[in-house]
Amino acid sequence: MKVLITGIDGYSGWPLALDLLSRGHEVSGLDNFVTRKRVKEVGGDSALPIAPFPKRLAAVRQLMGKEIRFHKGDVTSWSFVHDVLAEERPDAVVHLAEQRSAPYSMIDVHHAVRTQVENLSGTLHLLYAMKELTPDAHLVKMGTMGEYGTPNIDIAEGFFEIDYQGRHDRVPFPRQAGSWYHWSKVHDSGNVMFATRIWQLRSTDVMQGVLYGTRTPQITDRRLFTRFDFDEVWGTALNRFVVEAILGLPITPYGKGEQKRGFIALEDSMQSLRLALEHPPAPGEYRVFNQFDAAYSVNELAELVRAVAEKRGLHPTIEHTPNPRTEAEQHYYNPIHEHLPRLGYQRQRTLEAVIEEIFDDLTKYRRRLEAHRGSVMPGGVNWRHGDNREGISARSHPAPAPASTEATPASTDRTPAT
Amino acid sequence: MKVLITGIDGYSGWPLALDLLSRGHEVSGLDNFVTRKRVKEVGGDSALPIAPFPKRLAAVRQLMGKEIRFHKGDVTSWSFVHDVLAEERPDAVVHLAEQRSAPYSMIDVHHAVRTQVENLSGTLHLLYAMKELTPDAHLVKMGTMGEYGTPNIDIAEGFFEIDYQGRHDRVPFPRQAGSWYHWSKVHDSGNVMFATRIWQLRSTDVMQGVLYGTRTPQITDRRLFTRFDFDEVWGTALNRFVVEAILGLPITPYGKGEQKRGFIALEDSMQSLRLALEHPPAPGEYRVFNQFDAAYSVNELAELVRAVAEKRGLHPTIEHTPNPRTEAEQHYYNPIHEHLPRLGYQRQRTLEAVIEEIFDDLTKYRRRLEAHRGSVMPGGVNWRHGDNREGISARSHPAPAPASTEATPASTDRTPAT
Numbered sequence: 087m088k089v090l091i092t093g094i095d096g097y098s099g100w101p102l103a104l105d106l107l108s109r110g111h112e113v114s115g116l117d118n119f120v121t122r123k124r125v126k127e128v129g130g131d132s133a134l135p136i137a138p139f140p141k142r143l144a145a146v147r148q149l150m151g152k153e154i155r156f157h158k159g160d161v162t163s164w165s166f167v168h169d170v171l172a173e174e175r176p177d178a179v180v181h182l183a184e185q186r187s188a189p190y191s192m193i194d195v196h197h198a199v200r201t202q203v204e205n206l207s208g209t210l211h212l213l214y215a216m217k218e219l220t221p222d223a224h225l226v227k228m229g230t231m232g233e234y235g236t237p238n239i240d241i242a243e244g245f246f247e248i249d250y251q252g253r254h255d256r257v258p259f260p261r262q263a264g265s266w267y268h269w270s271k272v273h274d275s276g277n278v279m280f281a282t283r284i285w286q287l288r289s290t291d292v293m294q295g296v297l298y299g300t301r302t303p304q305i306t307d308r309r310l311f312t313r314f315d316f317d318e319v320w321g322t323a324l325n326r327f328v329v330e331a332i333l334g335l336p337i338t339p340y341g342k343g344e345q346k347r348g349f350i351a352l353e354d355s356m357q358s359l360r361l362a363l364e365h366p367p368a369p370g371e372y373r374v375f376n377q378f379d380a381a382y383s384v385n386e387l388a389e390l391v392r393a394v395a396e397k398r399g400l401h402p403t404i405e406h407t408p409n410p411r412t413e414a415e416q417h418y419y420n421p422i423h424e425h426l427p428r429l430g431y432q433r434q435r436t437l438e439a440v441i442e443e444i445f446d447d448l449t450k451y452r453r454r455l456e457a458h459r460g461s462v463m464p465g466g467v468n469w470r471h472g473d474n475r476e477g478i479s480a481r482s483h484p485a486p487a488p489a490s491t492e493a494t495p496a497s498t499d500r501t502p503a504t
Numbered sequence: 505m506k507v508l509i510t511g512i513d514g515y516s517g518w519p520l521a522l523d524l525l526s527r528g529h530e531v532s533g534l535d536n537f538v539t540r541k542r543v544k545e546v547g548g549d550s551a552l553p554i555a556p557f558p559k560r561l562a563a564v565r566q567l568m569g570k571e572i573r574f575h576k577g578d579v580t581s582w583s584f585v586h587d588v589l590a591e592e593r594p595d596a597v598v599h600l601a602e603q604r605s606a607p608y609s610m611i612d613v614h615h616a617v618r619t620q621v622e623n624l625s626g627t628l629h630l631l632y633a634m635k636e637l638t639p640d641a642h643l644v645k646m647g648t649m650g651e652y653g654t655p656n657i658d659i660a661e662g663f664f665e666i667d668y669q670g671r672h673d674r675v676p677f678p679r680q681a682g683s684w685y686h687w688s689k690v691h692d693s694g695n696v697m698f699a700t701r702i703w704q705l706r707s708t709d710v711m712q713g714v715l716y717g718t719r720t721p722q723i724t725d726r727r728l729f730t731r732f733d734f735d736e737v738w739g740t741a742l743n744r745f746v747v748e749a750i751l752g753l754p755i756t757p758y759g760k761g762e763q764k765r766g767f768i769a770l771e772d773s774m775q776s777l778r779l780a781l782e783h784p785p786a787p788g789e790y791r792v793f794n795q796f797d798a799a800y801s802v803n804e805l806a807e808l809v810r811a812v813a814e815k816r817g818l819h820p821t822i823e824h825t826p827n828p829r830t831e832a833e834q835h836y837y838n839p840i841h842e843h844l845p846r847l848g849y850q851r852q853r854t855l856e857a858v859i860e861e862i863f864d865d866l867t868k869y870r871r872r873l874e875a876h877r878g879s880v881m882p883g884g885v886n887w888r889h890g891d892n893r894e895g896i897s898a899r900s901h902p903a904p905a906p907a908s909t910e911a912t913p914a915s916t917d918r919t920p921a922t
Contacts, residue, residue, distance in 0.1 A: 470702060
């Protein structure tokens with residue numbers, strides 16, 4: 087199968103390329119490399135060193151004997167998207183080329199607008215290009231479990247059957263997202279559903295849980311590493327917790343820490359995407375996958391990280407910090423996930439084992455973590471503020487301690503525990 | 505009350521300004537005049553002649569003894585929105601400055617992207633500016649009943665209480681829009697709901713039915729006319745039908761004609777918006793109004809227009825044309841509308857009486873209708889096509905008859921019945 091991966095340089099785009107190549111599929115990709123820049127904008131960097139893209143391609147050639155056709159450019163350009171599709175004529179497109187950070191989207195009005203404009207226009211360009219050039223190809227679109235929010239009822243898989251005032255229908259499950267980024271994915275879902283219906287496309291909309299892990303079976307060499315972000319803006323809570331433990335900082339759950347989310351290992355996400363690709367929907371079918379294995383609360387993540395850290399002679403404390411987000415901190419959470427198991431999906435990795443692996447990998451790069459120690463601390467982006475540029479600027483250009491204490495009061499209550 | 509109207513030059517923005525002024529409110533407004541241009545882009549024009557904006561202001565000064573503070577500019581510019589809010593500090597903002605045509609959004613990829621990017625970024629800019637400058641002001645945001653689509657259950661007013669798998673919650677009513685324009689309003693609704701929650705704003709999201717009519721009580725002089733579009737892209741089905749009847753063309757419902765929509769008279773929409781403004785929601789409250797009076801099918805509209813035409817000695821036929829949209833042509837339709845009546849709303853105008861009035865007004869401008877006769881014919885924008893530029897170009901630059909027959913086959917089956 088010929089698969090085009092948009093965002094092939096990203097955290098899951100890169101291992102997906104390796105996975106598909108190893109299974110004999112033909113892979114092409116595009117990227118604008120903007121995540122590499124934007125992580126630095128907020129004072130972060132990948133914990134694992136990632137090779138420049140041409141070196142990645144060379145490593146694939148050398149280690150796997152495979153070629154990836156690559157196109158540098160931006161999906162917000164219609165002519166770029168059109169030209170790549172015209173040249174590649176893929177059987178499937180996995181669309182990962184979107185701004186993916188909730189805190190980044192909440193920095194200020196410009197980051198909010200940029201996130202939604204980039205994500206929506208990129209997806210619209212792809213839909214139109216597929217309609218024109220590859221109407222029978224399958225679009226696998228990356229969304230997020232965060233589209234649903236945390237309703238007090240079970241979360242259906244995209245659609246649900248309901249009775250209301252004596253009548254019955256199957257309708258989209260209501261979306262109640264929690265950041266401009268998450269809303270951009272909700273908006274995309276509506277657009278993909280609509281295009282699929284009017285143009286009889288084939289699409290799978292992936293409501294993915296939070297990813298975790300540094301490895302997939304194909305990452306056999308450091309030249310093949312995928313990125314791993316741990317700063318407050320681009321890293322997940324789990325990633326931050328591991329780095330905090332390694333650096334001797336307290337582990338810092340937001341608020342009460344009873345917020346629950348669905349999680350899936352990077353390797354199992356690759357399995358899911360592969361299953362989606364190998365079992366395309368019918369023409370005109372818009373299909374939704376709730377792609378996660380298990381739900382964990384932030385407190386459970388913190389405890390798991392502390393337990394692994396203890397075994398390694400580290401003794402992090404857990405210190406709850408004021409929640410910069412506006413989210414329910416105690417809530418019901420029971421999303422249904424049946425579609426992937428029906429295609430043969432079986433979980434391969436446990437959270438505990440992967441946390442061990444993350445500790446193994448990151449400990450080797452402790453100096454990289456130290457260099458970006460400031461970026462892991464919470465408090466830079468607060469959902470209640472319209473403008474967080476000051477907090478971000480303190481993060482990316484750390485001032486000497488006394489001066490920064492005045493400039494960014496939010497960070498003063500987190501003295502490192504070293 | 506100080507009210508800022510964005511899109512004050514538009515079909516409902518202008519009469520709203522007159523209405524609020526006549527009731528003693530202070531009115532300011534902004535507009536970029538782009539609708540005037542875009543209607544001409546597709547070969548259309550307002551049926552009633554509308555004065556250039558400075559002449560509108562002069563007429564208001566002379567006839568009503570009132571001033572409107574006006575700002576020319578575009579809500580897609582953050583600095584413009586910010587500056588206007590900083591200067592005006594309104595108690596309420598009525599946000600009407602959005603691309604409002606479904607067919608326009610379906611012309612091609614560029615019109616699709618432009619519609620969503622303009623509408624979303626404008627609304628985001630307003631939300632951020634209100635958060636910063638007027639956090640206690642009330643946002644009245646124009647949406648559309650079309651956000652809901654046509655589900656097989658009653659359509660709740662924004663939110664509904666449901667039982668699902670043994671649990672209960674109040675959640676947003678699912679949205680299933682039918683064009684990129686309608687989806688842009690769905691996306692806006694999500695964004696307004698979220699901003700209201702995180703920043704404790706006050707907002708009313710108006711799911712408005714299709715508007716009809718040329719008049720409100722304040723339009724006492726032709727210098728105060730509001731625009732009235734009848735071309736296939738910018739006009740409503742009802743507007744097209746009246747113009748077809750006046751021009752001796754057949755009335756052309758799309759498809760079976762059993763599509764039902766909610767409708768409200770222009771004058772009653774003004775009443776609704778006034779009630780919303782005079783009864784603002786609490787801080788943090790996101791309120792949804794289903795703003796319409798009654799539902800009619802396209803066939804019912806066609807029959808009503810024909811009946812009025814017959815009384816005037818016109819004898820239009822009704823000729824169903826292939827439906828260029830992808831929509832259910834026979835469906836259940838029962839939207840609930842209780843919020844406005846609870847605030848005292850009472851319907852003032854019947855559809856029949858307003859159709860008579862439209863005939864009266866438009867007949868005086870028959871030559872303007874003749875001049876844009878080509879624009880009323882259906883077939884220029886087809887939802888199933890990714891690229892409708894050819895159909896639109898034929899509309900805006902009508903070629904001599906034999907040549908155009910070949911170039912745009914879709915229009916050949918509609919020979920005028922004159």
